[in-house]
Amino acid sequence: MARKRSGDAVRDVAGENFFAAVGVLRAHPMFAPLLTHAGLNRWVGNLCPDDGWAVVTEAGGIHPHPTRRAEPEEWMYVLAHTLLHLGFGHFEGARERWREWNAACDCFVAAFLADLKLGRAPWEPLPDLPRRGEERLYAHFCRDGIPPELASLGTSGPHPDMLRADARTPRFGRPVDWRACFGRGLSMAVTSAVNVAAGREPHLGADAGLVTEARRAREWFIASYPLLGALAAAFDIVEDPLVCGRMGISIAAVDAESREIFINPAAGLDEHECRFVVAHELLHVGLRHQARREGRDPFLWNVACDYVINGWLVEMRIGDLPQVGALYDPELRGESAEAIYDRIATDARRFRKLATLRGVGVGDILDRGAGHVRPGGGVDLDEFYRRCLGQGLVYHEEQGRGLLPAGLVEEIRALSQPPIPWDVRLAQWFDDHFAPLETVRSYARPSRRQSSTPDIPRPRWVAAPGAEDGRTFGVVLDTSGSMDRDVLAKALGTIASYSIARDVPAVRVVFCDAATYDQGYMPPDAIADRVQVKGRGGTILQPAIDLLERAEDFPKEGPLLVITDGQCDRLRIHREHAFLLPEGRRLPFVPRGEVFRIT
Ligand SMILES: [Zn+2]
Numbered sequence: 001m002a003r004k005r006s007g008d009a010v011r012d013v014a015g016e017n018f019f020a021a022v023g024v025l026r027a028h029p030m031f032a033p034l035l036t037h038a039g040l041n042r043w044v045g046n047l048c049p050d051d052g053w054a055v056v057t058e059a060g061g062i063h064p065h066p067t068r069r070a071e072p073e074e075w076m077y078v079l080a081h082t083l084l085h086l087g088f089g090h091f092e093g094a095r096e097r098w099r100e101w102n103a104a105c106d107c108f109v110a111a112f113l114a115d116l117k118l119g120r121a122p123w124e125p126l127p128d129l130p131r132r133g134e135e136r137l138y139a140h141f142c143r144d145g146i147p148p149e150l151a152s153l154g155t156s157g158p159h160p161d162m163l164r165a166d167a168r169t170p171r172f173g174r175p176v177d178w179r180a181c182f183g184r185g186l187s188m189a190v191t192s193a194v195n196v197a198a199g200r201e202p203h204l205g206a207d208a209g210l211v212t213e214a215r216r217a218r219e220w221f222i223a224s225y226p227l228l229g230a231l232a233a234a235f236d237i238v239e240d241p242l243v244c245g246r247m248g249i250s251i252a253a254v255d256a257e258s259r260e261i262f263i264n265p266a267a268g269l270d271e272h273e274c275r276f277v278v279a280h281e282l283l284h285v286g287l288r289h290q291a292r293r294e295g296r297d298p299f300l301w302n303v304a305c306d307y308v309i310n311g312w313l314v315e316m317r318i319g320d321l322p323q324v325g326a327l328y329d330p331e332l333r334g335e336s337a338e339a340i341y342d343r344i345a346t347d348a349r350r351f352r353k354l355a356t357l358r359g360v361g362v363g364d365i366l367d368r369g370a371g372h373v374r375p376g377g378g379v380d381l382d383e384f385y386r387r388c389l390g391q392g393l394v395y396h397e398e399q400g401r402g403l404l405p406a407g408l409v410e411e412i413r414a415l416s417q418p419p420i421p422w423d424v425r426l427a428q429w430f431d432d433h434f435a436p437l438e439t440v441r442s443y444a445r446p447s448r449r450q451s452s453t454p455d456i457p458r459p460r461w462v463a464a465p466g467a468e469d470g471r472t473f474g475v476v477l478d479t480s481g482s483m484d485r486d487v488l489a490k491a492l493g494t495i496a497s498y499s500i501a502r503d504v505p506a507v508r509v510v511f512c513d514a515a516t517y518d519q520g521y522m523p524p525d526a527i528a529d530r531v532q533v534k535g536r537g538g539t540i541l542q543p544a545i546d547l548l549e550r551a552e553d554f555p556k557e558g559p560l561l562v563i564t565d566g567q568c569d570r571l572r573i574h575r576e577h578a579f580l581l582p583e584g585r586r587l588p589f590v591p592r593g594e595v596f597r598i599t
Contacts, residue, residue: 014069018042021075021119025083026250026266028118029188033181033268034083036251036322038062047163052156053122056082057163058091060176070122077119078155084109085162087182090134097138102162103146104137106154126153177270184268214239214263217274217319221282225318226395227404230388231282238262251322252357253364254281256290256381262366267322275319276326277357283309284365286389287411289337291382294597295566295586296341300348302363304341306356307332312405327354334407342590390416422596423494429578429594433559434471434502470555471504472521474548478564479531480513480539487582487598491563492528495580499524508554510544518547539568549574 022040025031039061041047046063048055054064062082064075085091085105095101111129113119126149130137154161214237221232236259238244244264247253251267254260261281263269269277284290289305306327314321314328321328332340344351358364393412396404475495477488499507509519509527519530541564548554559576566585577593587595 014067015042017070017072018064018075020072021079024072024076025079027245029191029266030182030185031080031083032266033185033188034087034178035079036267036269037176037178037181038083038086040064042066049156049159052159052161053078054082054155055159055161055163056085058165060086060178071120073120074122075119077113077121080113080116080118081106081109081155082161084112084182086178087185088134089179090162091164091178095138097142098162098164099160100141100146101134101138102154102160103141103151104134105162107137107150108132108134110153123152126150129153180270181268184270188265188268212237212239212265213269213271213274214261214265214278216271217278218261220275221278226399226401227389227392228279228282228286229395230392231286231385232278234384234388235259235261235282235285237278239265241266247366248359248362249364250355250357250359252277252281253366254284255366255368256285256385257368269322270320272320273322276313276321277319279313279318280306280309280357281364283312285385286392286415288382288385288415290365290367292337295584297345297348298365298367299361299363300345300351301337301341302356302365303327303351303354304337304344305365307340308335308337308407312408315405316402316408322357327356336407336411386415422598425594426494426578426580426596427498429596430498430502433473433576434504436502470558472506472508472555473504473558474508474510474554474560475527476541476544476548476560476562476564477509477511477527477531478513478539478541478562478568479511479517479533480565480567482539482567483533483563483565484582485533488531488533488563489528491580491598492531495561496525496527508548508551508558510547512539512541512544514538514540516540516543516547521553539564541568542571545571545573 022035025035037060038056039059041061041063044066046066047057047061048063048065050065052065053068053070054062056062062079064078070078088105088108090101090105107130110121110126111131113121114125114129130150132140152158218232218235218237221228223229225232235254238260239262241264244250244262244266247262249262249264251264251269253262255262261278263274263277284305287305287309289301293301307329310321310326310328311330311333313319315333335343352361354360356362356364389412393404393409393416495507504524506521507524507527509522509530511517511519511531522530541562545560545562548558548560557575559578560573561578561580562571562573563580564587566581566587568588570589573593579587579591579593579595581587581595581597583597583599585597
């Protein structure tokens, strides 16, 4: 049992040692591709028997004992053993006597690991293991029975460690070709051994001329898939295991500024998986996921975008979804990244443990700062990527390249349109709420220009009698110190000019920070002069909303405009409303009303 030391969190030594072993195997060229494709299941209640170490399933699930405490070398040995069952194709073919077959495979794997000198068996090693193939051992065991000393070389004590049925490891797409996977690992192991022997650093796939699966995938998009062709051509593929290791990229990631897609060759992806991964990263860029983040949590936003992209790619049947780091949930089909984000943000703790293509808890949308901007890129890059994908869609449709998911087409179209500026949208909001008044000339009120000609009465244009009644709206203004003064001035100036243009004579105003300050009715152009931004932290807007919704002197249908930086409480508003937010900020809840972002 882990014991709690004072001032220290409970240490999970069993887990630490286990994951240390996983880390070593992930970096081991021979085992990394197998481990990438296998599904680790270390939950309590998995398929591992209590007295076992680990079992492996036909579907590629590895189920280690969830609480057993052992040294990292022992876990390395156990995990390598289970992975080798997959890599040697031990689940292929029907075997009549599974127990004998499993024992034969265990013998073969144990001999292989003894030669490789990887890790340490947690049990007494046998001095001389029979050096024969699985088939011959199998025939021998079937004929003469399993010799007792060879009966428990597997990783599950007296039980079989290879399980055929496994309903707990869901798989998508084609089954993994485990032998091919192991083959890629072996050739990487040889290359890295040769490089190390030659005094060079292992630099797998990084040689410019080498044609790798990932580069083939990129070429395929350029040559045969018009939707993503232009984007694919704009990106380089970086396949340096050292670079990927340093950046914590277990499978893939993308940097839109430097125009690089990173693919870790240690993941051992095949050509179909590479297509999926390259398309995934290109869509992050083309759909401007980075720019659309708007103050959301970067990792959870990345997860939401991954769900959307992967759902579409599965629907489009582009390549194969790799098993690790592929967030896919058919139930989320048709939802936008924004909607998925709002869902998962309510259960952030759970979703933080998910893995993107980069790894657990880290996003595959890289943001490395301005230092990595490629010359010639920069300012117009956003525009450039929008155009790449927009043009790609046109080519795709012209060439009749098959149906695309409706949501994807919609998003690409929306991105190809220049965004409507916030003030134009706000003007539209005013038009919707305040139809033009019928005006009449009236001598009852003097013209505003009267003072220039005191002797001649000037009639004034006024609204038809009664028309101004109820022609007002409420403004709830966040005056806490975190609102930027320039942004506030811009917002208020715009509101004042639209109000005057639409004959709204007075606005019902409430200022708030930690407290509420009722300002009553004010002419729209006077708000800016009256407002005082106080340096107090904390904003509570709900009391201000309640005040206006209950106010006797404010019409029941009067709409509300809430101006805030978003660092406020969760709001319940029962009438028409809209929010004005500084660009890049976001509300801590899902707003029902429109949101205008001041730029
Ligand atoms: Zn992603």
